[in-house]
Amino acid sequence: MSYALNRVTVPVTVxxxxxxxxxxxxxxxxxxxxxxLAIDLSKGTAYMKYDECxxxxxxxxxxxxxxxxxDIPYLLR
Amino acid sequence: MNTIEIEVDVLVIGGxxxxxxxxxxxxxxxxxxxxxxxxxxxxxxxxxxxxxxxxLNNAVxxxxxxxxxxxxxxxxxxxxxxxxxxVMAYAENSFAMIEELDRWGVKFEKDETGDYAVKKVHHIGxxxxxxxxxxxxxxxxxxxxxxxxxxxxxxxxxTRLLLDENGAIAGAMAVDSRTADFYVIRxxxxxxxxxxxxxxGLPASGYLFxxxxxxxNAGDGYSLAYHAGAELSGIECFQINPLxxxxxxPSCAYVTGPFxxxxxxxxxxxxxxxxxxxxxMMFEFYRxxxxxxxxxxxxxxxxxxxxxxxxxxxxxxxxxxSRGRFHEGRGLNYRDGMVEMxxxxxGLCSGHSASGVWVNERAETTVPGLYAAGDLACVPHxxxxxxxxxxxxxxxxxxxxxxxxxxxxxxxxxxxxxxxxVWGPLSVKDGLPPAQVEYKLxxxxxxxxxxxxxxxxxxxGLQRFGEISxxxxxxxxxxxxxxxxxxxxxxxxxxxxxxxxxxxYRKESRWGLYHYxxxxxxxxxxxxxxxxxxxxxxxxxxxxxxxxxxxxxxxLDEQEKTxxxxxxxxxxxxxI
Numbered sequence: 345m346s347y348a349l350n351r352v353t354v355p356v357t358v359x360x361x362x363x364x365x366x367x368x369x370x371x372x373x374x375x376x377x378x379x380x381l382a383i384d385l386s387k388g389t390a391y392m393k394y395d396e397c398x399x400x401x402x403x404x405x406x407x408x409x410x411x412x413x414x415d416i417p418y419l420l421r
Numbered sequence: 422m423n424t425i426e427i428e429v430d431v432l433v434i435g436g437x438x439x440x441x442x443x444x445x446x447x448x449x450x451x452x453x454x455x456x457x458x459x460x461x462x463x464x465x466x467x468x469x470x471x472x473x474x475x476x477l478n479n480a481v482x483x484x485x486x487x488x489x490x491x492x493x494x495x496x497x498x499x500x501x502x503x504x505x506x507x508v509m510a511y512a513e514n515s516f517a518m519i520e521e522l523d524r525w526g527v528k529f530e531k532d533e534t535g536d537y538a539v540k541k542v543h544h545i546g547x548x549x550x551x552x553x554x555x556x557x558x559x560x561x562x563x564x565x566x567x568x569x570x571x572x573x574x575x576x577x578x579x580t581r582l583l584l585d586e587n588g589a590i591a592g593a594m595a596v597d598s599r600t601a602d603f604y605v606i607r608x609x610x611x612x613x614x615x616x617x618x619x620x621x622g623l624p625a626s627g628y629l630f631x632x633x634x635x636x637x638n639a640g641d642g643y644s645l646a647y648h649a650g651a652e653l654s655g656i657e658c659f660q661i662n663p664l665x666x667x668x669x670x671p672s673c674a675y676v677t678g679p680f681x682x683x684x685x686x687x688x689x690x691x692x693x694x695x696x697x698x699x700x701x702m703m704f705e706f707y708r709x710x711x712x713x714x715x716x717x718x719x720x721x722x723x724x725x726x727x728x729x730x731x732x733x734x735x736x737x738x739x740x741x742x743s744r745g746r747f748h749e750g751r752g753l754n755y756r757d758g759m760v761e762m763x764x765x766x767x768g769l770c771s772g773h774s775a776s777g778v779w780v781n782e783r784a785e786t787t788v789p790g791l792y793a794a795g796d797l798a799c800v801p802h803x804x805x806x807x808x809x810x811x812x813x814x815x816x817x818x819x820x821x822x823x824x825x826x827x828x829x830x831x832x833x834x835x836x837x838x839x840x841x842x843v844w845g846p847l848s849v850k851d852g853l854p855p856a857q858v859e860y861k862l863x864x865x866x867x868x869x870x871x872x873x874x875x876x877x878x879x880x881x882g883l884q885r886f887g888e889i890s891x892x893x894x895x896x897x898x899x900x901x902x903x904x905x906x907x908x909x910x911x912x913x914x915x916x917x918x919x920x921x922x923x924x925x926y927r928k929e930s931r932w933g934l935y936h937y938x939x940x941x942x943x944x945x946x947x948x949x950x951x952x953x954x955x956x957x958x959x960x961x962x963x964x965x966x967x968x969x970x971x972x973x974x975x976x977l978d979e980q981e982k983t984x985x986x987x988x989x990x991x992x993x994x995x996x997i
Contacts, residue, residue: 347854368742374465375463375465375466376462376463376466377463377466377467377468377471377635377637378462378630378636378637379462379576379598379599379902379905380876381842383991384886391540393902394492394902394975396629396630396906397630398630398631398632398635398637399631399743399746400470400471400472400741400743401472401742401743401931402465402466402472405472406466414743414746416668416743416747416750417626417628417630417631419627419628419631420625420626420628420631420668420669420747421667421747421750
């Protein structure tokens with residue numbers, strides 16, 4: 345079987361300037377009920393790894409630096 | 422990948438609403454017990470109340486309502502199919518729970534005299550208590566877990582329960598969604614608090630996770646209970662909710678109703694007398710939506726500016742705060758436009774309707790050592806407060822069971838078989854990606870199970886779910902996260918089969934839209950005034966049977982019995 349790579353826009357975005365994942369912060373990754381966020385170790389920032397969002401907002405509310413933004417997924421907007 | 426063994430006395434599966442309460446109450450009963458909460462996400466922000474709650478929907482507060490009145494209301498709202506003892510046990514403990522939550526720091530709305538400011542939303546009684554500052558629910562619960570020294574494990578997916586040779590609880594097995602480590606937990610008791618089967622139907626948007634319920638709640642507990650041989654009940658009484666179209670969250674009439682907002686048709690006219698969610702209400706909603714006066718809206722544009730500001734403050738900071746962002750994106754302001762509403766995909770959830778694991782008034786299931794509480798436990802219309810009350814019952818009952826039972830040996834055969842099943846998708850190369858299988862399965866749920874229910878369609882649905890069951894061994898997981906999704910498809914498929922089998926079994930229509938069978942359109946109290954139970958038969962196949970309704974402890978008079986059947990507003994003909 346072979347697989348395709350479909351591009352999708354993701355609802356959760358992270359401001360790299362504000363994100364302090366490089367200092368060891370993992371708050372947004374920890375609180376996500378769907379476990380869809382991860383830390384990009386090469387860039388030292390959090391990002392949305394899986395497009396499985398409930399647009400519930402703990403990641404945005406609990407981020408200590410206001411780096412995370414939750415938008416409504418495009419299909420619902 | 423390792424196998425990790427743990428021993429506890431009480432294992433609570435699910436750390437959302439009922440789960441933390443159950444753990445705290447088990448510890449309160451006996452502080453020496455080893456109590457562990459096993460959570461799929463993170464207890465700090467998990468479950469249906471991840472972002473808090475905007476109100477209690479079923480507060481039974483002295484001076485505003487009585488337990489007897491509440492039992493009547495729910496009996497009527499659920500078309501008579503209730504074990505009244507379970508509803509009464511909730512109602513009698515409702516107020517004490519509110520007071521306890523109040524002491525713990527949950528903020529409820531009070532009037533100028535300090536009395537709880539209860540509002541009327543239901544058809545008969547007054548039970549809705551707003552929580553405009555209800556966003557801190559999870560923090561309050563987390564503090565209690567720490568205080569009582571409850572052990573917490575996050576990011577573990579429970580996959581099967583372990584039984585001893587007599588069919589009693591011996592343990593549970595789980596997989597870590599970050600490392601794929603396999604867990605064997607020996608325990609005297611298990612409390613299931615995994616929430617609704619909220620990822621059953623596919624939302625009309627096509628977005629798999631755009632569900633009403635927290636999509637982490639994939640029906641895990643329904644499947645765990647089923648495979649452990651527990652009875653489930655009322656599965657055919659689906660959860661279908663009136664939601665903001667596309668956003669697929671509550672709008673929410675319980676909040677706006679007391680301020681003067683209401684459900685209206687395209688002309689802005691009311692068509693139902695009462696916005697309380699019931700099958701009958703959903704049926705009228707469905708008729709209006711599909712009829713010439715549709716679609717349906719939530720109307721607030723007639724309210725004063727300051728009233729709307731108050732509503733916005735509640736709706737856009739609690740439960741589903743992103744609804745404000747959704748409306749903003751479409752340029753909708755409650756002041757000058759109505760909110761377009763739609764009917765949700767189907768789910769299983771006793772918190773809103775009645776489908777769940779059968780429990781008695783002590784939260785005991787039919788399996789010794791197994792308890793259930795919250796959205797997955799069959800106590801009709803139990804909502805958040807019901808989850809707390811039954812969480813309390815489950816914790817206390819489990820603690821009592823521990824006093825007279827010891828850990829039993831676990832069967833290596835069961836463990837080996839389960840580990841092979843759970844790790845399977847990691848070694849499947851060139852297999853099916855979980856997202857694709859889930860999309861197809863849930864699309865089939867919509868096609869064949871969304872009411873109106875039609876016999877032949879449901880039979881075809883069962884055949885399709887059977888075919889997808891063949892696909893499960895071809896599921897392939899690229900990482901532990903995908904492995905979690907793959908295991909969830911097993912749960913979803915089990916729930917889909919249960920929904921079809923139970924719906925086919927009850928050959929009548931009941932609960933309005935929740936169980937509207939086009940080929941059996943009438944309610945038939947002569948043959949079907951019974952619970953429909955579902956369990957795994959001796960032969961391993963799904964079977965249904967009936968349980969009589971226990972004699973009512975709160976009798977209904979004739980007029981009350983039909984209260985929910987007359988929800989549609991009938992206009993007097995205009996006189997010339």
